[in-house]
Amino acid sequence: MKIIDISMPVSSETPLWPGDPKVELARYSKIEEGDGVNVSRISMSVHTGTHVDAPYHFFQKGAKVDTLPLDVLIGKVQVVYFDDGIEEINASVIEKQKINWDINRIIFKTHNSIRRAVENQEFDRNYVALTADGAEYLVDKNIRLVGIDYLSIGLFTRPIKTHKILLKAGVIILEGLNLADVSAGEYELICLPVKLVGADGAPARAVLIA
Ligand SMILES: [Zn+2]
Numbered sequence: 495m496k497i498i499d500i501s502m503p504v505s506s507e508t509p510l511w512p513g514d515p516k517v518e519l520a521r522y523s524k525i526e527e528g529d530g531v532n533v534s535r536i537s538m539s540v541h542t543g544t545h546v547d548a549p550y551h552f553f554q555k556g557a558k559v560d561t562l563p564l565d566v567l568i569g570k571v572q573v574v575y576f577d578d579g580i581e582e583i584n585a586s587v588i589e590k591q592k593i594n595w596d597i598n599r600i601i602f603k604t605h606n607s608i609r610r611a612v613e614n615q616e617f618d619r620n621y622v623a624l625t626a627d628g629a630e631y632l633v634d635k636n637i638r639l640v641g642i643d644y645l646s647i648g649l650f651t652r653p654i655k656t657h658k659i660l661l662k663a664g665v666i667i668l669e670g671l672n673l674a675d676v677s678a679g680e681y682e683l684i685c686l687p688v689k690l691v692g693a694d695g696a697p698a699r700a701v702l703i704a
Pocket of ligand 1: 695
């Protein structure tokens with residue numbers, strides 16, 4: 495069994511969505527200053543690094559992250575690779591891929607991974623992502639979870655519709671995946687967002703088991 499960690503490290507160097515609060519991770523209790531223990535506190539957006547979006551992110555009456563079904567967050571997943579020429583994942587480029595639609599979790603590896611975008615502190619507006627018609631295509635195929643190798647499932651210039659189509663249909667969105675060392679194929683996914691009560695999203699540790 496091989497475990498591949500597809501999570502982003504969280505630190506002050508983690509790339510952030512423009513305008514998001516800075517990551518503050520620091521110790522307030524320090525052994526070297528005479529305290530009995532080291533203890534840290536953290537302050538950041540729940541959409542920092544590898545994280546899950548809940549429907550409440552876009553819908554006032556949508557489900558919160560602590561109520562998302564764990565049986566969707568754990569299980570068989572298919573990693574699909576789109577090569578360098580693909581700048582957006584729309585219905586027609588998805589259609590051209592050999593995809594086993596019996597697996598209802600899908601993760602997209604794109605050029606974002608080839609240029610290691612999640613490892614670069616500077617935000618990259620030209621990241622590859624899913625269009626609205628691509629999102630509709632996935633919903634039609636009964637996909638329950640979709641993941642992507644940058645900070646948003648939707649394109650920078652038009653992220654909202656893609657999110658709304660997916661979240662309205664109850665598709666769990668997994669963003670900020672580090673897929674640089676992952677090949678296309680079938681894996682077991684384990685992705686467990688922190689149980690933040692009432693939140694619109696939560697950071698997660700995500701792994702693939704080969
Ligand atoms: Zn998010």
